[in-house]
Amino acid sequence: MGLWVRTAPVADAAPARRRVTLRPRFIVAAVIVFVVLNLLVIEAYANARFVPDQRGEENGPQSQVPASVVDGGPIVSPDGSYAMPPRTVALTFDDGPDPRWTPRILDVLARFHVPATFFVVGSQVARHPDIARRIVAEGHDLGVHTFTHPDVSGLPQWRRRAEYAQTEMAIAHATGTTTRLLRLPYSSGADALDNANWELTEEASRLGFVSVFSDTDSRDWARPGVASIVRNATPAAGRGAVVLLHDAGGDRAQTVAALERLIPSLRSRGYTFTGLSGARSGLVRVAAVGSAPALADPAAVSASDWRASAVVWSIQSADRLVDLFWLVLILVGALTLLRTVFLFVFAIGHARRRRRAGWSWGPEVTEPVSVVVPAWNEREGIVGTVRSLVAGSHEVEVVVVDDASTDGTAAAVESLRLSGVRVVRVPKGGKAAALNAGIGLSRHPLVVMVDADTVVEPEAIHRLVQPFADPRIGAVAGNVKVGNRVSMIARWQHIEYVIGFNLDRRLYERFDCIPTVPGALGAFRRVAVQAAGGVTEDTLAEDTDLTIALHRAGWRVVYVDDARSWTEAPASVGQLWRQRYRWSYGTMQALWKHRGGLNDPGNPGRFGRRGLPLLALFTVVLPLLAPLVDVFAVYGLIFLDRTETLLAWAAVMLVQVITAVLAFRLDRESLRPLWALPLQQIAYRQLMYLVLVHSMVTAVSGGRLHWQKLNRHGQAAQSAPAPQVTSTRP
Structure with missing residues (x-):
């Protein structure tokens, strides 16, 4: 993580030499971590956690003690x-x-x-x-x-x-x-x-x-x-x-x-x-x-004497650090409690209202839809994606935008000879440019964007576009599922998608501030996208950037939980790190870009007044501070009362379990994967902390991050229902 490895050019006859260069921001981060850990050790030492207490033994023999001292x-x-x-x-x-x-x-x-x-x-x-x-x-x-x-x-x-x-x-x-x-x-x-x-x-x-x-x-x-x-x-x-x-x-x-x-x-x-x-x-x-x-x-x-000053200052600094940690822990606890209450009140209300008999968005939306699929070297998964799109119940045209792929992605789609599917080859320009090209070439006013590693269910597109019966709605977020739930890392991501993404979208919709329409499955009005300035390359989270721009343009964004798609989640730690690093960094970029939304007037300002503070608190501040809970849990197990520490950690775990059960029930998911939840809290969550801290250090230090391409294996549909494709063109 903290090392960037470069290969220096050498003469042909000499072997390549590897040069390791430490970036300044990682040196600073390492120094900060080192200082914090040392202060925690000093605090433990000052509180006599490294020394023996009275052993309670009876006095031993006094044969060597002078009688004049004893008497x-x-x-x-x-x-x-x-x-x-x-x-x-x-x-x-x-x-x-x-x-x-x-x-x-x-x-x-x-x-x-x-x-x-x-x-x-x-x-x-x-x-x-x-x-x-x-x-x-x-x-x-x-x-x-x-x-x-x-x-x-x-x-x-x-x-x-x-x-x-x-x-x-x-x-x-x-x-x-x-x-x-x-x-x-x-x-x-x-x-x-x-x-x-x-x-x-x-x-x-x-x-x-x-x-x-x-x-x-x-x-x-x-x-x-x-x-x-x-x-x-x-x-x-x-x-x-x-x-x-x-x-x-x-x-x-x-x-x-x-x-x-x-x-x-x-x-x-x-x-x-x-x-x-x-x-x-x-x-x-x-x-x-x-x-x-x-x-x-x-x-x-x-x-x-400097030694005397060092002793006193080190103790005082350690005390101040621990006091600060306790204040932060109180803040984290308050934010966690607030988020949990919000989730229970508003997410349950959202689900009940949608499932109420006779509830609908309005007249059924049956008009054809354009589906834009940006693709760059996606040969492994693109076939399954396209087949699932044309096998749906809603009439669609599929526009696959091949972004100068070198692995035969376009040829793989063309070989399917599916009616209603077009392949457009464009010069290399990135995902945002590919999406804009696809939107510009699409024929219908409703546009669905689907990633090239995603398989959609047969009814997903039809359900996804129904909210457009309300003319105020400019975009709709679908329910993205992890399709390759084979490895432990993928199972953890499945839990995260259900709890951290889908449950949160129910909450954010109630506040009219959904921050992200996922690239794996999202629907848009073409006019809304144009009013928001199109898909830009200003951030690495183009979906979050576009969604916030839609809010600021005055459009509503909603979530449809029964419009499901299945995506291929990263199957290795390295791949996961690259994906989440890009997501975290891109989200911070989007928040900073749209900070002016705090001053937007009227209805468009609702997102700035509600969404930006909620996003800053729950997607940046809370995750950045949450590691202190785990740091203090480890600190408590070593230096404090182990029983109290374990009870506190168990209470936090119980809240997580209750929230997870709620999320899985609302999403109509089996509870069986939740056996991995404790392991997720111990291992996976720490990885996400490091990703977020890494992203924050990069952002604060002014570092630049480029698009992180992931390796795909065409496993998105492992847990999805198999589509039945019968329509082909001659």
């Missing part, structure tokens, strides 16, 4: 173990900053003029730097609580050091300060240290950190009630204490209320409060700890 104080520095002085309390808060609870806790501390220490999660500091700045500005201490709050005992050394360093960088960037205080997630008191965690504490000491444990746990994380939190946080018998509280990680209303009672209660007993940095000189040294060789500090950074 000592809650503060372990590189040179010793320390405890708080009597009647001195250090209030410590873990897991923040939190945009809701941390400010409320700061308000309480400010009112009582109490300093505290906040052990912050680095990713949260990156998200809420203003709160971190407030903590420092109001005289409180900051400590490192790792970057993503993992169980660090399950991480390799380089990851542990990265967790500390990234948190220091975030603190430096947000506040301009640094800290040497560290509390590991899920730690408790120093007396609970086992061999594994002591090794981590020693490592932190070699990095220059002071490890802060707690000797008084408020257990506020369990939300036991305000009274219990106050009781748990009160030191015994006038002892000093490092009190563990939380300012994030859930509802902390009880913590806030408990502080309102705890602080006055302790002061009334003669306690004073201090931050850990301010208490360093007054700490009681319990025991010395054997020193180990120091390690280089991985985060010796200043606030302006």
